[in-house]
Amino acid sequence: MPMEFNMIRSIRETPQALDSALKILKEWDPPEKGFRRVIFIGCGSSYFSSLAGNHVLLKSSIESHAFPASEFMLHYRELAKGALVVASSRSGKTGEVIEAVKVAREKGATIIGVTCNENSKIEEVSDETIAIPNGEEPNIPATKSFSAITLVLQGIALKLLGREEGLNELMAIQQAVERVLARENEYRSIAESLVSRKAFVHLGSGSGYVVALEGALKFRETLGLPNEVFPALEFRHGPVALLRGPEKPQPIVIAPEGSSTGALKRLIDDLASRNAEPLVFTNSDVFENCVRVPWNGSEELAVIPFIVPIQIVSYYLAVLNNLNPDFPEGLVKVVERF
Known part of the structure; x- marks a missing residue:
């Protein structure tokens, strides 16, 4: 029998990470300020989580985008004017994400940081930070952290749309993952x-x-x-x-x-x-x-x-x-x- 690595343990812990994310979302309220647009940014797996959050908004009347943090910083920073920027980083200290947030703040954006680590750099540069307990993992490839961050970004999108009933479907995701793990x-x-x-x-x-x-x-x-x-x-x-x-x-x-x-x-x-x-x-x-x-x-x-x-x-x-x-x-x- 091959030895068991942390990666599979982290995958099996996904329901607990999702439960932590759901508890946060139930208490979280979106900013009252109106925004020109919503921009999701991240690197690697967190960028793909950003795409998942953006996917919820794309068919709505809210203008939204998802960019790799580096591309946003180098080419699309002007879009940050009057925007809500949702910046994701598992560690909370990804270099490009932190720099992109600083650029967005200079342009007048409101920043929500999403991470799996409390007291990280992203908290220092964001207007508000959502830190997900049980989201971090010892393995390098993102597993439960990807799922937890994705759930938070989808929840943010649903709440920006005023779709409170969407939280019930997010709860169904946790149940579906339990069936997957079986x-x-x-x-x-x-x-x-x-x-x-x-x-x-x-x-x-x-x-x-x-x-x-x-x-x-x-x-x-x-x-x-x-x-x-x-x-x-x-x-x-x-x-x-x-x-x-x-x-x-x-x-x-x-x-x-x-x-x-x-x-x-x-x-x-x-x-x-x-x-x-x-x-x-x-x-x-x-x-x-x-x-x-x-x-x-x-x-x-x-x-x-x-x-x-x-x-x-x-x-x-x-x-x-x-x-x-x-x-x-x-x-x-x-x-x-x-």
């Missing part, structure tokens, strides 16, 4: 079936694309193998050529039920016709020969229930390849210098 052995078996693969391509649309981005990052971090990621239908516009090579990548398709289901079904059928054998994670009855994700809620909030199975698969793939998923070679947990 299927850990199933996801381990999937990892065993993939252990010989040397390249992967992750595809998704809407919230599924956010999961594809974070899932590809987990695979890169834990395995160090080539991992491409594309909005699902964009794969047909050139990248499909990747399937020609001798080491053609394993397609992993994230397909939460929603407005993109029909298009994803056609894409998956096309991949199957090319003998690409796509691995599909879905909660829709449209797909056959797929991995069922126990999520009954909306597509816009599907990120957390769908990412946890991917985290488990990436963990077991690393272990089966005799790699240490807690401390992947060449990675550090915090990038403080900018």
Whole structure:
């Protein structure tokens, strides 16, 4: 029996981290001041959490954006004028995030910092800080911290929209994750079936694309193998050529039920016709020969229930390849210098 690493323990602790986040959200009220726009920023996994928060707002009347903190700071700082900037950093001291917040403050933005560490640098530079107890983890790849930060950002977005009933659906996310964790052995078996693969391509649309981005990052971090990621239908516009090579990548398709289901079904059928054998994670009855994700809620909030199975698969793939998923070679947990 292989030794057990901290990464899988952290994944199993996701419900507790989500519970802490939910308790904070129940008591949190959005700023009363009106804002021109809302901007979510972060780095790495926290940037993908930012995309998940932004996804909730995109179909509303509120102008919103999500940027990597470095890109915001270098190219889009003028958007901070009169804006609410929600800055996320697991450690609370990521260099680009701290510098981007300082730039946003100079432009007159109101800052909400979101972190898993109290008394961190982000608290010093923010107007308000949400620190999530039980969110931090000893492993370098973000697991429960990603889920906890994502939940907080989704909750902030829902409260900005005045959708208080949305908190009930956030509670359903915690319950869905518990059902996902009960299927850990199933996801381990999937990892065993993939252990010989040397390249992967992750595809998704809407919230599924956010999961594809974070899932590809987990695979890169834990395995160090080539991992491409594309909005699902964009794969047909050139990248499909990747399937020609001798080491053609394993397609992993994230397909939460929603407005993109029909298009994803056609894409998956096309991949199957090319003998690409796509691995599909879905909660829709449209797909056959797929991995069922126990999520009954909306597509816009599907990120957390769908990412946890991917985290488990990436963990077991690393272990089966005799790699240490807690401390992947060449990675550090915090990038403080900018």
